Amino acid sequence: MSVLMRKTHHFRLFTGMKRLALVIFIFSLSAAFIDTIWAVYLDGFFHNDSMVGFFSGFLSIISFLCFFALVPLVEKSNKAKLFSMVVILFSISYLILALTHNFWIFVLFSVTITILSTLKIMSFGIIVKDNSKNKSLSENEGMMYTFSNVAWVIGPLIAGFISFNLGIPFVFFISSFLLLFAFLLFKLFRIKDEKDKNYRKVDLNIIGNFFNFFRSKERVIAYILGGGVNLWWALIYLYTPLYIIHNGLNEKWIGIFLFAVAVPLMSFEYYFSKFAGKHGFRKIFFIGYLLPAVMVLTSFFIGNVYFVLSFLVFGSVGMAMLEPTTEAYFFDMLKNKREEDKYYGPYNTAIDVGIMMGKFAPAILLIFLPFKYIFLLFAMFMFFLAVTSLKTKKIVESKR
Template identity: 25%
Template sequence: MRQYAKHIRTRKKILVIFAILILYVLHSTIHIYIDSSYLATLIGESRVGLIFTLASLVTIGAIKLMPRMLRAIGNQRLALYLMGIQFASLSALATSPAPLLGIVLFIINFAAIALTTYTLDIFIQHYSEKGSIGKIRGFMLTMANVGWLFAPLIASFILTDGDYWKIYLTSFILLIPAFILVISYLGDFRDKVFKETPYLRSLRSLWRRKDLLGIYLISFLLNLFFTWMVIYTPLYLHGTIGFEWSEIGVMLSIMLLPFVLLEAPLGRLSDTGLGEKELLSAGFVIMAVATYFLVYLDSPNFLLWTLVLFVSRIGASTVEVMSETYFFKKFGDKDITTLGLFRTIRPFSYLIGPILAWPFFIYFDFKFLFVFLAFLMFYGLRFSLSLHDTK
């Protein structure tokens, strides 16, 4: 009976965390596809990647400090402080600050979002029951992607004539209910005594453990795909192809449907049926083929662009849920440094992505960025096929 009551309490906590996750993702992604366009108004398109690189360096440095911050104040209070930082930076961005201040505020907000996501990850893993990690991770990603799905659609209705301040103000408002839920329902969260491994030792361990290294590299390729798509696709669709923001918002929302429709079923499938290795490989093939096809789209054909982007996200959603599931089944969350390394992959991709993309602005046509990206996704098969299944 006591065990059943504990199970019910855990389920309630998971539902609250999922609600926080939807609200938080909606808040943090409503501006993600316009960030590059906003920064372009401050420093020009060719320098946008540099700002993302600087933001990523700050984020990676901050993530290295997370174990120390978690021990000092605990996960729940840290989440609240980080949300407070976002309230401050978003309210300032909504006032249309001077270029230099706008860049600094963007970097602060970028890092705070990544660190808050880290704290939400700890909440979710804490309440996840063994034997259902794939199911919970799949459902978690589905809930998060509900936010990703609606964010560009909402942004397209709000954004007119480049008034980006409205988007940042909306993001501020959306953070309020998530902040209230963290205060009201997670105040009794009991932090684990996390095992912290020295950073260099974790890197050496990563290199020796082939499955861990493989899933890190898979996650890096996936996040590099997301990085280029988030930074450069809106610029390309709006600036080169000629789509209006109202069209882009609808297109991106349809494009993201696979993340909502597929990740929960695929997470359950990984618990009971087909292994992560096979699904990861299939996902990379789909991503590579669809991304390569983008090179041949040079007119504002809404249906064709939407279809190809949609297919690419079928592959990306498969790789995303399988990489998350594989990591947490194999390695869990007890070593906070290993988890921290896993969560630096996204900012690291924002660090490397603009550097890799830079030559395509200088020496090649913009669209050949998609050719190189397709090649990298196909190369991901080398890592997915070398993994050992968790079963």
């Protein structure tokens, strides 16, 4: 995270995509703080693992619907202005959660944050795409994820320490401050919306666009693979913290685990994305899903909590192959800016489909079976995704 910015001739260190990367680093640091304590925060209201899963799944349904309902807003909006508005509203929401522990206020702002998350994903993703050349998209996506994952490395450690010593409300308060700082930096950098001037029409056929999206086999495969990444993170960020607590470890271990999970992402994502840009996506996708499949299957047969956590960390190496490349693969299949605006919203519903499956399926499973069967369930998911990846289209960015 050593690349810096440029606003005027007085600032020469941060230029181009690196300015965006710095903003996303600070935003991700706040997100890492919240995700570290979120499962425990929910458990403080529900006191039941299955209910935590069901409520999280409910939020994912809202997010799924938002990717439909908010497409016209995103299409007609200046993406830079929309993103900055979302960041400041995030900051206000976290500040309110820091100041109250009322259940209904918690529900209201959980829904608010979910809606804001969909706007952030759609607006920022298009900002990155529109500021990238075709041959550099995978590399730029890799840069964004690398900067983001530096935050996900240090964030859980800090959040775990703060929540253990000062309490969860302090985590929300600091996250709110970080988002305010990200908002000010974004404005300072004067990041623009590089929207295609030749395409202005807003397509209001939201449901039709969704069904049109699935008329292409290649888009369906991209959708499944993109959702699979988020399926895995439901295990890591929702159920594994509960597993840690129920095995007698404290919140510090949640921070240590999430720190360790992010290290391979920070270390390898940029290089894997460059490899995919030069050599294609298929092999990266296959290995990326096969590795966590093997690791989580091994976890099913191993009872020692420390070994299980180690296997899950090693499985995140596979996610380093997938996070920056699945979205780049989707964009590389699109023909023009119009398709980008038309299909990016439907594509992003894969995030919530993956998360919903990753939350609801284990929640139902826990009603009937012990916790360890969650590992077997996720192993089946990952093996299926590895096989599906072999059907991807041959796209090599360096040859385009």
